């Protein structure tokens with residue numbers, strides 16, 4: 165269908181963006197779409213939406229892949245129900261693709277040229293522009309948008325094509341989770357995308373994704389996290405040792421930030437020689453991403469948004485002592501940065517069978 169037909173009903177500039185993408189594709193026929201490491205709903209929704217564009221609008225071949233682990237039960241259900249063919253990068257015959265796209269991140273964070281063999285053609289992202297996409301033939305980075313799914317939705321609307329319930333549901337779930345139901349980091353573009361997507365989604369599938377069964381080990385890890393949690397006034401921190409999957413630290417940080425009087429939550433754990441950490445804040449002015457960058461300076465990599473951030477530290481080995489020393493150092497850095505170094509820590513669950521293993525007086 166001619167693209168101009170949809171011009172009147174799509175956001176301004178969207179048609180130009182679609183044309184820019186068409187030109188960037190050139191004569192290439194087959195594309196690989198990389199989600200970011202340890203994919204979340206926004207990167208999965210964006211990848212499905214971009215594949216729809218490449219296949220249905222531009223009549224090319226496109227496949228999806230990811231690196232890392234899909235851990236969170238909701239994300240596993242999302243992939244099981246809507247993106248069955250999202251494959252680990254190592255299982256994809258990368259030589260069959262001429263060019264690749266990266267969605268919901270930028271090359272300095274989400275692309276590893278050692279592993280990701282298909283030459284990068286472009287990125288779609290809504291994180292602050294790191295400058296690392298500057299040399300690419302195509303990039304669309306809009307940091308004022310609540311999600312990458314919002315950006316991709318604009319392209320689909322501009323194309324005038326109907327995406328169907330699978331793609332619409334995945335895009336809506338990506339937008340919904342990244343903006344906590346459009347309650348934060350959100351603007352008119354996100355609301356516009358919501359109004360367009362919601363009538364197209366499959367509500368029963370969405371409900372199934374949002375309420376998945378949880379594994380027994382999930383509850384074990386939750387118990388460990390609570391038993392080892394310590395608070396210093398408005399800061400609460402915990403660690404769960406060996407992680408079933410890296411995302412687990414984010415799930416715990418999400419739960420702890422809801423505690424009364426708490427403005428900062430942090431959870432960390434170990435996965436294959438890496439210490440992963442996740443931070444949440446409800447502080448009205450301070451920025452979680454900046455705090456994590458300061459804490460990790462010279463120690464590891466990390467960053468994020470105003471209310472949530474994540475990071476990782478490469479450890480020399482997976483040994484218990486190496487991990488304990490790294491956690492002690494991390495906890496002390498957080499307390500220092502938040503001016504809580506002289507405040508005494510208090511166990512969150514006083515009579516838990518197992519207490520905190522780090523944090524000074526509580527060591528056992």
Ligand SMILES: [Mn+2]
Nearest residue numbers: 206268312342
């Ligand atoms: Mn996102």
